[in-house]
Amino acid sequence: MENKELCLVCQDFSSGYHYGIPSCNGCKTFFRRTVMKKQKFVCQFDQNCPVDKSIRCACRFCRFEKCLKVGMDRSALQASRDPIGYTKRNKKPERQLATEINSDESSSGSPERQISPVRTFENTLNLLSVKEKSANELRLSSYLPKRSLKQALCSKSLLNDPIFMSKHVIISPRHTCENLRFITQDDYHYWHERDWFVLTEYAKTFSTFKKMSYHDKVELVRHAAIVIPVLNQVYNSPDHGLDTVVFPDGTYYDRTHEPTRPAGLNRKKYQVLDLVLKPFREMEINFNEFAAFKAITFLNPDANVSLEAKHEINTERVEITKQLYAYMLQKDGLEKAIYRLQYILIHVQSAIFRFGRLILMGTTMSKMACESKEAVWIADFFENIGFTSFAKELFFGDS
Known part of the structure; x- marks a missing residue:
């Protein structure tokens, strides 16, 4: 049966439970990469930017904060199971890899994807x-x-x-x-x-x-x-x-x-x-x-x-x-x-x-x-x- 549950971060359709909450592939990938790379972001506004499926890529600081606020668990990540990049063991075809890397920044009908070709x-x-x-x-x-x-x-x-x-x-x-x-x-x-x-x-x-x-x-x-x-x-x-x-x-x-x-x-x-x-x-x-x-x-x-x-x-x-x-x-x-x-x-x-x-x-x-x-x-x-x-x-x- 089709999954009707929504991602708690951006309200797009969830692909299942990831790191403790229902979330879409985009937010799951974004959270994993941010934690594994220990990235730090800065908000350009007042640290209360809207985060939804149409503009979820606009502010990475507020998006990550919302991931934590709705319950995504850092400790649920495992270095052996959630690597960044790929090894010989899990190397994937170039087209498939590119699709996954960009999955957190694209969605059907997304305004920034339509208006930001470069x-x-x-x-x-x-x-x-x-x-x-x-x-x-x-x-x-x-x-x-x-x-x-x-x-x-x-x-x-x-x-x-x-x-x-x-x-x-x-x-x-x-x-x-x-x-x-x-x-x-x-x-x-x-x-x-x-x-x-x-x-x-x-x-x-x-x-x-x-x-x-x-x-x-x-x-x-x-x-x-x-x-x-x-x-x-x-x-x-x-x-x-x-x-x-x-x-x-x-x-x-x-x-x-x-x-x-x-x-x-x-x-x-x-x-x-x-x-x-x-x-x-x-x-x-x-x-x-x-x-x-x-x-x-x-x-x-x-x-x-x-x-x-x-x-x-x-x-x-x-x-x-x-x-x-x-x-x-x-x-x-x-x-x-x-x-x-x-x-x-x-x-x-x-x-x-x-x-x-x-x-x-x-x-x-x-x-x-x-x-x-x-x-x-x-x-x-x-x-x-x-x-x-x-x-x-x-x-x-x-x-």
């Missing part, structure tokens, strides 16, 4: 991808608290709270875009508020951000308040052509002129379509690349922050940029050329071109942000748009 840079890019996945889940949920900007920035990130994410995000009602309808002013308000809320939670997942003074936090978030929502809206939009951005609830905008909106905000809409949506679709940006580019865009030392904060922001930003370049080079260059060495130069040049084009979009985004903020100030001055108190704090300051 393992060399998996550690850095996977952390960013996990952040992005959680941020998008929060964006899709119905949870939207009423709070001040200070309350938002001084609290712990909800994205690092597995209990909150499980209760309010994973099982809460989600937006669906079964039927499309043209966007209204209320829809713009709603999705701007949602994206600003998610932005504050996303910001707090960066270690650099946590160390900043309150003033620096406000300025960095304020600097990102235009461009990060645009990136969210464009990348997560279902593909209805190069002239249409669709929100998760089915509302959309295109090149249709909206006479009730200020001219500056109409112009911003056309910029989003021409300068962001079109290049993203043409370059076929994948999830890892988007997560890294969004982090680079957010960590902008041009924000009005202190010199110390500028240095810390730039350090983290440069590291992510290097990882993104190496990832794109390997993905578009070496990986494609491995079977056709004569085309290496062509593929590497392709990777360099894509990387350069993506990074230089940052300049375009900054210019668009400046023009959009000017349009927002004008709209507020003439009272064309009724901004919420949170939006006014974000754009115009506490006063």
Whole structure:
């Protein structure tokens, strides 16, 4: 009879009892290797990362801690019966061995397996991808608290709270875009508020951000308040052509002129379509690349922050940029050329071109942000748009 028992670590289907508890082959292998090799891991967040079958590889520290918490027994391992690697006695065919070694990091439908084809840079890019996945889940949920900007920035990130994410995000009602309808002013308000809320939670997942003074936090978030929502809206939009951005609830905008909106905000809409949506679709940006580019865009030392904060922001930003370049080079260059060495130069040049084009979009985004903020100030001055108190704090300051 088929085993319906679940793994106590990641809730995938169990393959039986291993080291004292029902567990899947992936968690069994991960636990055995960690104990036998005496490996030590470090959590990049608050040591409470979610561990389930979809993102169980994201944080090895929290995964091992959960193994111990649910009852996996170190003493149940026997060196003679649970070796790491293989000997002449138990040597296995290469394909079978590779399958077993990777069993703890793969599962059918696993997001990180789908979006992380290059393992060399998996550690850095996977952390960013996990952040992005959680941020998008929060964006899709119905949870939207009423709070001040200070309350938002001084609290712990909800994205690092597995209990909150499980209760309010994973099982809460989600937006669906079964039927499309043209966007209204209320829809713009709603999705701007949602994206600003998610932005504050996303910001707090960066270690650099946590160390900043309150003033620096406000300025960095304020600097990102235009461009990060645009990136969210464009990348997560279902593909209805190069002239249409669709929100998760089915509302959309295109090149249709909206006479009730200020001219500056109409112009911003056309910029989003021409300068962001079109290049993203043409370059076929994948999830890892988007997560890294969004982090680079957010960590902008041009924000009005202190010199110390500028240095810390730039350090983290440069590291992510290097990882993104190496990832794109390997993905578009070496990986494609491995079977056709004569085309290496062509593929590497392709990777360099894509990387350069993506990074230089940052300049375009900054210019668009400046023009959009000017349009927002004008709209507020003439009272064309009724901004919420949170939006006014974000754009115009506490006063």
